[in-house]
Amino acid sequence: MGNACSNHLGIPPAKGPNAVGCTDFMMDHTAQGTFFRLYYPCQHTETAEKPDWVPCVEYYNGLADFMKINRTLSEKIFNYLFGSYKIPASVDAPFKCDEKCPVVIFSHGLGAFRTLYSAICAELASRGFIVASVEHRDESASATYFFREKTASEKANKSAPEARASAQDHLVREWMYYRSLQRGESEFPLRNKQVKLRADECIRALERLTEINSGVPVENVLQTQFDFTTLQPFVVITHRPCPVVATATELHGSVQDSGGGAFLRGGNGDRGSAQRG
Template sequence: MLRHGLRKLCPLDIEQFLPPQIRGGLKLTFLAMGNSFCNTLEIPPPKGPNSAGCTDFMMDNTEQGSFFRLYYPCQRIDKAEMPDWIPCREYFNGLADFLKINRTFSERIFNCLFGSFKIPAYSDAPFKSNEKCPVIIFSHGLGAFRTLYSAICTELASQGFIVAAVEHRDQSASATYLLRQKSKLETANKDSSKTSLTDTLVREWMYYRSLQRGEQEFPLRNQQVQQRAAECVRALHKLTDINSGVPVQNVLHTQFDWKTLENSMDLGRVAMMGHSFGGGTAIEALAKETKFKCAVVLDAWMFPLKDETFPQVNQPIFFVNSEKFQWAENIKRIKKLDSSDVERKMMTIRGTVHQSFPDFTFLTGDFIGKLMKLKGDLDPEIGLDLSNKASLAFLQRHLGLRKDFNQWDRLIEGDDENLIPGTNVTLLQSAI
């Protein structure tokens, strides 16, 4: 069961029918061929009344720092650019390692496939909002990183939320990095009078940690989910400082003016959100921090959580599932969070797969997307639109927002031809 469940978490879901030395290469070649005929692929732009901006924040140059991409309502300016979806080549290397394929080959294919895609948000654009913004901390899935859920995060920003998409440093991301001070030897050839802070720092990359032979999985995953939840709480604390006007040093030195966020956030209205391993992280974060008023959990992977965590979670949770991912044992663990005291809701989106939530689902053609299990039978824009609208309705209900998101309350109940109330999984069956 565990191997089956974990296998579904892979972004490109490599099948096991081919020899490993050619499996990934052939798959990526087919993917590239499929995308070569699809020139109109893009991450869909957000639909809310605001333009969406984004910037990156790194608190310091250690593992104990905080690293996230911030999405926010912004003022649109003509010179603002949209950032690359994949920030740099090392993230391609991380995806290759996670998929167990050759880096050199995959970097070329990944760059051909995804190198030209942009996130539908304006990089470092000025913050603009007519009211204080509720806050969401977003946690990515296994093998992902901070930019891969931009369709969800930009939509939330366009609807008036400030969203911090954390890039986790527990070695569950396919790639991430720290900044360390260069050695004296590395800076010896630099003119010290012209050396800035950026010149004295170098990226130190951290890649996905595979399970070692003979290693038990639960201790590793539970340790990771604990660290992930702590990183989410830390991101909230950093936003709290920024909101209070506490001076912050962003070691990435973006052009964004962080002072404009002072007194901009409604920190009485804060929620968690996450996909897969990030869904489990969201639940763990609710147990650790009561300032999170509720959570929206997308296709949760429940394995990393201890049973003792469940009674510590007292906030409302909305589980949004794909039709093809969930299995009986995982649903049984979700059901342990059922409560008569707080609202715990679940719905399932017909014709969707586990990868219907990350951006990959929009960036491959229909045939190849289904072959690679990045797309389900339902149009991905319809599926994500249902998920976003139902999530907004749930957030309004439990954050006390004065919006019109309650027009989508029926979706929380699964009232749509493309939705299933609760789950499509029969709990009497044995775990797959």
């Protein structure tokens, strides 16, 4: 996505000693599966693609719903202001295998999604962390997606909407948007249900990385070019209480020790800095 805005603002590059790569991972195409963006130290390359900060127009629509503004108007505004923003990370760049990398599981705030906190995640990766930024399917993200199986009629209809070329041919993309509170609805039951689902999704993300670390074959539904087997000998995941490995400042969130990595819960925005503990 591009825009006509002439400003030179953007996502600041990471300040750590390592170049940063990123890739998307989805295991189990359903809403109950695992979906995250992985940020990691990578080999330096001049020609690598830099991904858009906002991946596609559906996320603009989700942000509009979250902010309770008109989709059509907000899409034009968002694209004008942020359409040229790129994440300071190289798509599917080869993993840099110099040393063991601690793992951080990052959980976004209300109305956000997996790429919105890219400055923080890239900064952590530049300092030697592997960061899995989970995109939650608890209806707290402004937008997210999963896949469903094509119906018989969709398989027969060549013009039916299909998943992108990077996904399986028999799947159709389904979008899930932010769920606002209804008039008179109590907030606690919804948020309590959502936070439990979030915890489960973070645990599943950690389990997938544990499997990769153990040499268990995993299938990425998105079929990216990144070779996850290169992570195997270099991911540090423990199964005992360990020190919190990251802290964040200027962020309305918290860092929590999971016993197998660090869970960093974000607030609402792509700002802040992090340092290795």
